[in-house]
Amino acid sequence: MKKLRKFLFLPLLILLAFTLTACGKSSGNVYQKVKQSKQIIWGVRADTRLFGLTNVKTGQIEGFEIDLAHALTKQMLGKDAKAEFVTTTANTRILLLKNGNVDAMLATMTITPERAKQVTFSKPYFPAGSSLLVPDKSKIKNVKDLNGKVVLAVKGTTAVDDVHKYAPKAKVLQYDDYGQAMSALKANQGVALTTDNGLLAGIAQENPGYKLVGGVYSNAPYGIAVNKGQTDMIDHINQALNELQQNGTYDRLIKKWFAGIPGFSLKGVLK
Amino acid sequence: METFIHAYSWVDIHFLLQGLWVTIYVSLISIALSFVVGLILGLLRYMKIKYVSAIVGFIIDIIRNLPLLLIIFFTYFGLPQLGIVTNPTTASIAALVIFEGAMLAEIVRSGIGSVDPGQMEGARSNGMSYSQAMYHVVMPQALHNMIPALLSQFVSLVKDTSLATIIVLPELLYHAQIIYSQNTTYLIPMYVIIAVMYFIVCFCLSQVANYLQKKYN
């Protein structure tokens, strides 16, 4: 009996500790870790066409950011290095970084001052901006028309704050990923879907009968994020990004994914 | 009708079956582990060991009265802070085991409670130790009494795996969502087929419950 008690106390203690623990702890130097393992775990999106989307045929994620992650990994750690991917949703990105589930986040993440308090960003790698997707017949022309209407967005995206700022009377409904948000738009749960133009261009391409309106009403450039304090890692990412932009790899990837997408201009994106 | 035929192309069905497989194996592992956890915790709670039973009982009650969704968030975001790195699969299994383990513990406790206390006394007076009597006499009868409740809890567990889409566990519902978010005309065909798939899996499990219930009554 005594043995049994001892044996059972352990999991209980873990459970208790688990419910009580609320403070995070930072892991060691991420760059040293990835250099040794020759592998970088990237947090990526799997619900955004053009950036990162699961291919139903192969089960693999495909998109600009996936290609960029592969290129960055090889640039940083050599040709034999491997890029691993963890699927994230908009609302879990910062948590996964802070928790150490991923080494770096390359997931349509807009650089904002609030986020910069939590994580460290690289230099911008994509000049996105918030825009609107509406049905073709919609009377909505720009973000101001959203006052008093229901707008759909994704939990944890900057577009939510932008709507509050530019159309304070709009009601915002938030979903866990773009698939659900777009399905909700089709189910007439709201009049418009708002997020970054690059993402909306991908959604519009897939859904005839919907168009982008109002141009870009708020700039929201994307940056690669690492956990706060991982300066070694971010320096190497910035350096690799510069090298990719100089040797033409970056432009090649941009053209591969974004050339000829309606409602999207390559101007200002190509270096 | 044509959309249905297109939606059920081999590529899509194959992708859904991959999701179904994740649903099934996450369920099976969780069922096995949560059964063990539930059995141990239920016994501990029943045995009325000083302090231990009270603490175990308190923890079980807390967990039982929280939404599973919340526990999924705790295991996904909370465990890494204790130094245990989780991915969606391990976090889902951990959450299911914690939650269903607590639910099962309650079933086990009332199952043992349903056995006539005279059985235990009789076995003890025949020279068996407490654990022998529990193992050989009381537990078999208790398990037999709780079969229906256990199995319907297992069915709930299978259904509850769908909640793990929120942390991107690539299970059946999530795979269906990927397909219909890339081609929204497939929305209805996808929900029809996954409802059927879930139904088949859970219905088979419920039928086992009914069968066992009839057999022993």
Added chain:
Amino acid sequence: MWQIITNNWGAFLTGFWNTILSSIIALVFSLILGVFFALLEVAPPKFGRAIAKVYISIFRNIPLLVIVMIFYLIVPRYIVKLSGFQAGTIGLTLYTSAFIAETVRAGINSIGTGQMEGARSNGMTYTQAMRYVILPQAMKIVIPPLGNQFVNLVKNSSVLAFVAGFDLMYQAQLIAFSTFQTIDTYIIVGLFYLILTLPLSYYMRHLEKKLAK
């Protein structure tokens, strides 16, 4: 942790209120539906029994989330507009009603056929016997398990978070992602849920013990 509560007090309260509201609406309607299908399942007509069986097994064997998604994404496109709160509450109602039907049916069956025969031989019709003799006794027996179903209902109402139903869990997600204090926020929300569920489940256990005596 206090700061999260004081800064987001309004959001927590909205969520808390919507969770309570959704749970109560779903409870009332799922009780009505559940008792109806339980009666249909034990009544003599074979056709009614079959319908009740199909209804119960459909809603017992499909995940709640799938049911709610169907009401949120498919029904509004073709039939009638439903908000996340409405779709979620309808899904909860149908899902829970199947469990209540099973519970009530078991209660009715446990009363035994003797009572029914006795009442019938005293000149009552089937409906009268059911209404005045069987059902009152059955409902008394099933109060504790029904209470547990209500606890489950409150917990299950968290699926509203998937469809922007403004319930406690939805608000929790939004607060967690804006304050980045995930674990703290979820602990607070857990306490809110416990305020609702814990007293109820202790009371049901107390009733159960009382009934067993």
